[in-house]
Amino acid sequence: MASSKGLTILALIIGIGGLGMSGYTLLFALPVKTQSTIQNIWYASNSNSVSINDFDTIIPDLSIAATVNPGESLHIFFNSDVFFYSQSGIEILYVYISLNGIKVAPPVATFGAEFGIKVWGTLSLQYSNLTIAPGLYNIGIIADMAGDASPEESLYDMTLLAFTCA
Numbered sequence: 371m372a373s374s375k376g377l378t379i380l381a382l383i384i385g386i387g388g389l390g391m392s393g394y395t396l397l398f399a400l401p402v403k404t405q406s407t408i409q410n411i412w413y414a415s416n417s418n419s420v421s422i423n424d425f426d427t428i429i430p431d432l433s434i435a436a437t438v439n440p441g442e443s444l445h446i447f448f449n450s451d452v453f454f455y456s457q458s459g460i461e462i463l464y465v466y467i468s469l470n471g472i473k474v475a476p477p478v479a480t481f482g483a484e485f486g487i488k489v490w491g492t493l494s495l496q497y498s499n500l501t502i503a504p505g506l507y508n509i510g511i512i513a514d515m516a517g518d519a520s521p522e523e524s525l526y527d528m529t530l531l532a533f534t535c536a
Contacts, residue, residue: 406443407536408534408535410533411533413434414530415527415528416431419524421522421524422513422525423523424515427515429513432511432528433510434530436509437505437534438503438505438506442536443501443502443534444507444533444534445496445499445532445534447529447530449494451490451492452490453490454482454483455488456484460483460484462482463482464478464515465479465513466478466495466511468509468510468512479494513525
């Protein structure tokens with residue numbers, strides 16, 4: 371009996387010590403979470419239909435000039451409706467976000483169809499950069515075609531949103 375009491379006391383000491391270490395970790399050792407707050411918001415939209423019939427088509431009338439201050443992150447969201455009609459083989463549409471005229475990849479949104487198929491749909495694209503350098507950024511959208519592009523591939527009802535967080 372004496373040895374079982376000793377084991378019980380030892381088990382209690384170990385359990386209490388474990389709880390104490392867990393409490394210390396939760397209260398002191400884990401990093402403190404801070405909430406990000408939105409600093410600036412920019413928005414652009416284009417409800418016109420834009421034909422994608424060339425490589426590196428810059429979407430007109432859909433751009434944002436965003437200023438990122440020190441300590442801020444940049445977040446971008448693009449959404450569009452798509453009409454796609456493949457007239458020869460397989461055709462694929464690639465859509466990229468551009469920063470200062472340069473395609474950012476990843477992310478890339480893709481949309482495709484086979485010969486003779488008409489497709490209507492939506493595509494979305496999201497980009498976040500938590501360590502972007504401070505400065506002015508011209509944000510836009512660039513679309514590329516793979517395959518034989520026809521004038522019946524188009525984006526319409528487009529929305530571009532950008533915001534910074536600190």
